[in-house]
Every structure is written in structure tokens, then in C-alpha cells.
Amino acid sequence: MKLLVFAEQREGQLKSYALEAISEGRRLADATGGTLLVALIGSGISDLADQVSAYGADEVVVADDAGLKSYAPGAYARILKEVLAESGASIAILTSSAMGRELSALLAAKADASLLSDVVETQWDGDHLVVKRPVYAGKAFLKVAVKRTPTVVTLRPNVFAAAEKAGSGVVQSVTPSDIGSKVQVIDTAMKDSDRPELTEAGVIVSGGRGMGGPEHYTVIEELADTLGAAVGASRAAVDAGWRPHADQVGQTGKTVSPNLYIACGISGAIQHLAGMSSSKCIVAVNTDPEAPIFKVADYGIVGDLFEVVPALNNAAKDLLG
């Protein structure tokens, strides 16, 4: 049994969820005495192979080419398809990140494989993989068995633990035969922010309509910076134009599952919960003790966020140094 993990990187940096995927792949491989292959695609990325084997890769397949520097969906998918076919791996594991979502679907269609996205749990039933994934905005979960291989799965970021485990990491280079693409990237604009990405962040501080206006987000940002957190928002705040849509958490925004989610001035509408209810620990700050967010929160403070959030920030600075 062989498993193939695609280790996502941008700008030569492995994504935290790439390490999670490798670790989960390792765990699945160990459970069946199987082999773990990890694919790296990009330019100038050969040195990432060591990092990848430190998380348990038996073999690392590297496609390193100047033409692959920025993500090119067609070329990346073709390379993965070739690696999948040649290795005979039965399961390909990616992440449900922006890149992984597209790439997994392209790969699956090329390989005539089914795709199970947003997986939050995996296990073997004999030699069938069985996965658990949310449906209906997290109001139910499906247990799904893989009947035919190869099959592609994407793992939800921040759900699986990354753990170092020495692997042999035999490196093999592949030369992509065709890096042409039907889709051209004509411009990329990165935000410069020191804050982590929402989908990768371990801690998120989110503000909703209770923020009252865009200028008040500084209180959220200050707490976020103390905690090394990302900043999120509800749709009400995004629709009001206070925050960019990229910050929106929920059904029509991002799905996040940080260790800690602090919801400030957010009522807890079902569509918001859809995006964050799988967070490991939820804190709510709200003036209304009846707000539905308190039903899902592990800890709540009833009060004015403009008093409570700065106090949290001071306490965090004091206690966490």
C-alpha cells in the first residue's frame, strides 16, 4: 500500500498544513505497513526534501523547475497525476486550502478518481480507507468508505497533528514533460501582514457587528498581535465594508479550526458557526447573555467588548509575558 502526499509550499516555505498532511500520511502508512511518498513541486525547493523526510517521508519526489515557481494549476496537476500513476499509490492526500481544493479536483478528474474533501478523521477498515467529513455546514458528518483506488482526499487544515518522525526520505527528481498551462496568472498582489493566515492560524480573534465600525478593529488587532493571532470577521462586518471578504469566517467565508477562536460582538448565527464550530476552544465576548454564540462557547464573558478586549490584552501581556 502506497500513499502520496502533496506538500504545499509557497515561496519556498512549506505550509504548516503540509506538515500535518505528511504526518497523517505517515500514520496511515504505518497502520498498514505501507510506504509514504511526498511530492514537492516548485522552483528552488530541493532543500525542502530534508524537512519533508523529518516528518516521515519514505520517498520524496521533487519537481523543481523555474517554470513551476508560482502555482500553475494545469502543470502541477499533470505532475501529480504522473507521480500518482507511476507510483501506483492508492490514496493521494492534499489539503483543503485554496490551492489544494483546485489541485485535488483537477488531479481527481485526470486520474478518474473520486475526491473526498475536508476530511477531519481517517482510519482503515481492513484495506479500505474510511474517512469522516462534515456536510450541511457542519450540522452532520458523513462516514465514507473508499471503494476504488486511486482516491484523492483533502484534509482540513489545523485538524491533524504534525509530528516529526525520521523517514528515509529517498529523493527522486522528476522532470515535468509539459509545464504549459491553459490558465495564465497575470498579476499577484500579496498583502504584507505579519499576522498568520486565517486558515492556518492557531488563534483567531474575530469581530462582528458589535465592533460598530472599521476604526474600532484596532482593539481586536492589538489582542491578535499579543496572541500571535489572525483577525477574522462576521459577514455583517464584511457586508458593512469594515473588513475585506478574505477575513470573513462562515459558510460563505472561510472555514477555520484554530485551537482558540475568540468571537467579539458576534451573535453566533448558524452561518457563522458553520465556519468556526470545529475550533478546539471558543471564547465569546458579548453584551447580550442570550446571544447564541454562548451556546457553542467554551468560555464566555458577558460585557462590552470595548472594555473586555483591552482587558484581555493586558492580562495576556501580563500572564504570558
Add this chain to the structure above:
Amino acid sequence: MKIVVCVKQVPDTEAKIVIGNDGKSIDPADVKYVMNPYDEFAVEEALKIKEANGEGEVIVLTVGGEDAQPAMRTAMAMGADSGVLLKAEQAELADGLSVAKALANEVKDMGADLILAGKMAIDGYGHQVAVMLGELLDLPVLPTAKSLEIADGKATVVRDIEGGKETVTAATPCIVTAEKGLNEPRYPALKGIMQAKRKPLEIKDVSLAEEGIEILEMSYPPKKPEGRIIGEGPEVAAELIKLLRDEAQVL
């Protein structure tokens, strides 16, 4: 310009989900079904393009049961010209690849200049059917568009990527999937609703390709222990931070 829009009918986001007797799917009783919200953006975009061009045709395409027609009629009430229902049983949580194959089989001979879809269906959360459709038809795919411009035989899309945004372009025909923010879908006017009833809706029987996966069980999310309100106002801030550090161990 001939634009095909892939539309799925899904339970309304507010719907209470009750697991049916088979333990593998939901009980549809009392569930209000609506057009997938992302597909509404796709329909709106198609109509805007048609209006800007002054001519064209917008066709909605659904894989679903007999009862999936209301969402198609809604699209027609918004302004779509016609619809094709590829009638299949148990399409709601079907294997995305099988659905994409059924769509591809229909779209390949339609001569579409542009295919629009949603970025995902909010029931199955698949994020895949539209991208697979593009790949099966060997057409370029531009996913999660927050803006779309069609000019000189090219589609140009701006989309969010992790840490920023990018502008991508491809020749038409191609597939574009809609992200929230692409537009504000219109509400059907009464006149549109009346007209929609008379617009052509063709129903074709299809059988979905054999699935590579099997649903074993549907379950409710694990019940979280009741949370607790630790107090009121800024006085309890320090206590909360301590709890987060020592009890929850998340800091």
C-alpha cells in the same frame, strides 16, 4: 454568447438537519430547498454578461431528482432562458466525479461559450464538481472568481489566494466558479416569476457513473459540553486568560 450555468438545489442554510431512517441521508420532510447560494452568483453573472452584450442565451443545468426543478425555475425567474434537468436518483450527496461526468456529457455538445458554476455546494461541501467538469471537457478552469471580465475571447478573473489575491486569465470557452462578492444576485420580479413558468425545461434521464465511494453513516456533530459564562465585564479578563492557558491549554 451562449452561457451554461450549473445549478444545484440544496437545503436552505437555516434548515434543521434531521438524519433519515436509513442513517445515511437527511430526512427531507420540513426542509426548505433553495438554489445553492454560490450558484445564484453564477446565474446573476451570466445574466449581467448577456445584458451587457445585448444578446445571448443563458441555460441552467442541474443533475438532480424530479423535485430539483424549483431552483431551476428560480434561475429562470431571475432571467435565465431555459433549463435542462439531468434526472438522477440520489444526486444530493453523490460522488462529485459521477455528477461531473453527467454534466460533461451534456455540456460537451451544447456549444457553450462560457460555463459558470458555484465554488461549492453548501450541502455536500464538495468543492469539486465544477473544476472536474472543466478538466473532463479539457477546458480551462478559473475558480473562486470575485470579479469576471469577458473580452476578446478571454475571461479574466480576480480571486483570493492565501495571503493575497491574483488575476488569472484564460481563453473562452472556459469554466468560472463564483465566490461571494462576485455580484449581488437580483430577486426575481413577479413578472419574471410568471414568465419562468412558461420557459422550456427539458428533463432527461441519466444514470450516474458507478461511485468510487460509499456512504456508511451520517451522524450528528459530537455534543460539546455546555460552555460556561465565567463572569461579566473586564474584571474577569485575567481569569479567562488563566483558564485558556492552564485548563484549556490553548495559549
